[in-house]
Amino acid sequence: MEVVAQGVPLENFLVLSAALFSIGVYGVLARRNAILILMSVELMLNAVSINMVAFAVYTAPSLFVGIIFAVFVITIAAAEVGLALGIVLRVFRNRGTAMVDEIDSLKW
Amino acid sequence: MGDAWVLPVLPAAGFVILLLVSPWLPRKGDWLAIGLMATAFALTIAIGKDMADAIGAGEFTGHARSWEWFVIPGYMDIRIGTYIDQITLVMLFCVTLIALLVMIYSTGYMHGDRRYGWFFGIVSLFVASMLALVVADNLLLLYASWEIVGLCSMLLIGYYNDKPSAAEAAKKAFITTRIGDVGLLIGIIILFTQAHTFNIHELLEMAEGGHIDTAWLTAAAICIFAGACGKSAQFPLHVWLPDAMEGPTPVSALIHAATMVVAGVYLVARMLPLFEAVDRMPELIAGIGLITTVLSALMGLAQRDIKRVVAYSTLNSLGLMMVALGAGAVGAAMLYLFAHAFFKALLFLSCGSVIHATEQQEVDKLGGLWGKLPITAPVFAIGALAMAGLVPLSGFWAKDEILVGLRHSHLSTFILITTLVTLPITALYMARVVLLTFFGEPKDKHVFEHAHESAPNMTMPLVLLAVLATVSGFVVFEGVGKALGFHSGWLGFVYNLAEGPEEFSVDWGMSILSVVLVAVGLGGGLAIWGGDAKLSKRAAAFSPFTYRLLLNRFYIDEAYQLGINYVVLAAGQVVAWFDRAVVNDSGVNGTGEATSFLGWLGKYTQTGKMPNYALAIVVGVVVIAIVAFGYRG
Numbered sequence: 187m188e189v190v191a192q193g194v195p196l197e198n199f200l201v202l203s204a205a206l207f208s209i210g211v212y213g214v215l216a217r218r219n220a221i222l223i224l225m226s227v228e229l230m231l232n233a234v235s236i237n238m239v240a241f242a243v244y245t246a247p248s249l250f251v252g253i254i255f256a257v258f259v260i261t262i263a264a265a266e267v268g269l270a271l272g273i274v275l276r277v278f279r280n281r282g283t284a285m286v287d288e289i290d291s292l293k294w
Numbered sequence: 295m296g297d298a299w300v301l302p303v304l305p306a307a308g309f310v311i312l313l314l315v316s317p318w319l320p321r322k323g324d325w326l327a328i329g330l331m332a333t334a335f336a337l338t339i340a341i342g343k344d345m346a347d348a349i350g351a352g353e354f355t356g357h358a359r360s361w362e363w364f365v366i367p368g369y370m371d372i373r374i375g376t377y378i379d380q381i382t383l384v385m386l387f388c389v390t391l392i393a394l395l396v397m398i399y400s401t402g403y404m405h406g407d408r409r410y411g412w413f414f415g416i417v418s419l420f421v422a423s424m425l426a427l428v429v430a431d432n433l434l435l436l437y438a439s440w441e442i443v444g445l446c447s448m449l450l451i452g453y454y455n456d457k458p459s460a461a462e463a464a465k466k467a468f469i470t471t472r473i474g475d476v477g478l479l480i481g482i483i484i485l486f487t488q489a490h491t492f493n494i495h496e497l498l499e500m501a502e503g504g505h506i507d508t509a510w511l512t513a514a515a516i517c518i519f520a521g522a523c524g525k526s527a528q529f530p531l532h533v534w535l536p537d538a539m540e541g542p543t544p545v546s547a548l549i550h551a552a553t554m555v556v557a558g559v560y561l562v563a564r565m566l567p568l569f570e571a572v573d574r575m576p577e578l579i580a581g582i583g584l585i586t587t588v589l590s591a592l593m594g595l596a597q598r599d600i601k602r603v604v605a606y607s608t609l610n611s612l613g614l615m616m617v618a619l620g621a622g623a624v625g626a627a628m629l630y631l632f633a634h635a636f637f638k639a640l641l642f643l644s645c646g647s648v649i650h651a652t653e654q655q656e657v658d659k660l661g662g663l664w665g666k667l668p669i670t671a672p673v674f675a676i677g678a679l680a681m682a683g684l685v686p687l688s689g690f691w692a693k694d695e696i697l698v699g700l701r702h703s704h705l706s707t708f709i710l711i712t713t714l715v716t717l718p719i720t721a722l723y724m725a726r727v728v729l730l731t732f733f734g735e736p737k738d739k740h741v742f743e744h745a746h747e748s749a750p751n752m753t754m755p756l757v758l759l760a761v762l763a764t765v766s767g768f769v770v771f772e773g774v775g776k777a778l779g780f781h782s783g784w785l786g787f788v789y790n791l792a793e794g795p796e797e798f799s800v801d802w803g804m805s806i807l808s809v810v811l812v813a814v815g816l817g818g819g820l821a822i823w824g825g826d827a828k829l830s831k832r833a834a835a836f837s838p839f840t841y842r843l844l845l846n847r848f849y850i851d852e853a854y855q856l857g858i859n860y861v862v863l864a865a866g867q868v869v870a871w872f873d874r875a876v877v878n879d880s881g882v883n884g885t886g887e888a889t890s891f892l893g894w895l896g897k898y899t900q901t902g903k904m905p906n907y908a909l910a911i912v913v914g915v916v917v918i919a920i921v922a923f924g925y926r927g
Contacts, residue, residue, distance in 0.1 A: 215909055286904045293902030 474524015526558025580620025623699025725819025
């Protein structure tokens with residue numbers, strides 16, 4: 187595979203990935219709704235995938251390492267989200283709320 | 295002589311066996327202790343014969359035999375073993391013989407006592423450690439035995455454990471000698487750091503050759519002498535010996551007359567080349583001995599308890615032995631030790647016989663017992679006269695040799711003159727105690743009526759000791775020495791290694807002078823306390839201050855008690871406060887409470903809210919990333 191777009195440096199993709207990751211981190215920390223937190227986690231995972239694929243294409247295209255990594259990430263993300271949503275549903279039925287800052291019974 | 299190591303083992307085995315099984319042995323096992331003691335005595339005789347042959351055959355400088363003990367290759371090689379020479383032999387003979395006689399005597403005196411078996415066990419342990427002390431070839435083994443000897447002394451002084459005064463006396467004895475023992479330990483350690491050996495022979499050679507730094511040598515010598523002062527009750531550590539009379543009389547005879555208290559004298563005699571290598575050390579030794587002699591002679595004049603009088607006479611004798619050693623007269627000192635073992639043990643055991651007969655110890659309750667105690671009274675008198683130094687009893691020859699040694703030494707004549715002055719004083723108080731106990735009108739009719747002579751197992755050792763107290767002085771004569779199998783008299787056998795063997799010759803001037811002084815003392819005693827003792831009452835009334843001073847032993851004990859109350863106990867309060875406030879409250883409790891407090895603070899981080907934990911994770915990752923990449927960069 188050859189370089190996707192002429193003249194686009196690698197750093198652009200890395201910055202994009204970092205920005206998406208940061209937004210995802212912000213989302214995980216600042217959101218109250220559990221579903222939104224999961225969405226932010228997905229965003230982080232995607233950011234990482236972009237990073238991996240960018241490196242793969244720009245540095246060692248014939249090895250496909252980054253691309254295979256991204257495929258794994260997508261698979262695992264899918265499985266993990268299924269599990270996480272199941273937990274959120276359970277918690278919602280138990281506590282009546284999906285707001286994570288209201289679920290604090292394991293405190294001192 | 296190579297088998298001398300067996301000597302301490304025999305009574306030690308007796309100790310172990312008796313302490314374990316004596317309640318189930320017939321007669322509580324006293325025959326076992328006595329049997330082992332007799333075997334030890336026989337072995338001592340064999341060693342003596344061996345040594346006499348060795349000396350006769352040629353150059354004999356002592357027999358050494360040792361085994362590996364602590365070996366660290368390249369750093370230390372400490373061996374344990376025995377070293378037998380003439381001084382050792384004298385001590386072995388005295389210890390085993392007196393111990394044997396005391397044990398036989400105890401079968402009568404201690405008969406029926408609740409702790410009879412235990413008594414023989416501890417006495418056996420004492421003899422074992424004393425023998426180990428005497429044959430030890432290195433200071434470490436000597437120190438260990440020294441401590442065990444002190445322990446046994448304490449245990450036996452406190453034998454009557456239902457009497458608070460006995461417990462107090464035992465405590466006092468142990469603590470006072472402990473003060474000396476600390477000095478001894480420090481001295482041994484100083485010598486080890488300087489000479490890298492505990493072996494006595496090597497240390498003496500190094501000291502004589504000047505291989506040890508003078509300052510350290512002086513310090514070590516003073517410290518070791520302090521140990522000897524503690525054990526041998528020299529001033530100012532003499533206060534425990536009179537109180538030690540709380541123990542049973544056989545204990546007093548064995549430990550506080552004939553053997554343990556002469557351990558200090560033995561130590562000084564053994565280490566004498568080291569002491570003589572230090573400037574003015576002999577003067578110090580003689581000076582302390584002199585103070586002890588004079589003080590104790592004066593204190594003995596006023597005591598009312600017959601055992602106390604004999605205790606003070608022991609202090610007197612010990613001081614005299616130290617003076618002799620200070621003068622370098624090892625032969626004279628050991629001769630006095632030899633004779634003293636017999637007549638002092640005799641005095642104590644006959645005191646015990648009097649006590650056994652009358653249940654009394656104070657002269658206020660005794661008197662007129664001469665006819666009532668036909669064996670005890672004469673042998674007591676013989677012991678007293680030997681102590682006073684009447685010719686031809688053993689005490690005379692020994693004292694005479696000390697006086698001759700003093701005269702020929704480089705010590706000042708003041709010491710000689712003061713020693714001569716103590717001669718009549720000694721005769722005086724010995725005459726006093728004999729007259730007040732056995733002559734005159736009985737002061738308590740009831741006691742007098744019930745007085746009866748003791749059984750043969752008590753009187754037999756007394757008679758034997760009386761014979762020895764009479765004739766043991768004659769060993770100074772060359773003829774007597776040769777008849778016993780040695781190649782010369784006493785002075786050719788036991789002598790100062792720096793000076794060599796001596797021929798015995800009578801110093802007529804000194805001898806006649808001492809005879810006169812003793813006669814003056816005895817005559818004065820007769821005049822003051824004989825008959826109805828009118829003069830003594832006038833003397834007491836003449837100066838009540840002096841009388842009280844002497845009776846209360848110069849108030850030295852009271853001074854020590856004040857020192858303890860105001861200095862030692864006060865310091866103890868400070869240390870106790872420190873232990874409670876700093877070590878316990880702040881240190882132990884404090885760290886616990888601090889940790890609890892930190893934990894209490896820390897619990898507030900467990901909010902239970904997931905976003906908080908997520909933030910913590912993110913912050914942690916960022917910090918680690920900065921540290922990792924920053925560090926590498």
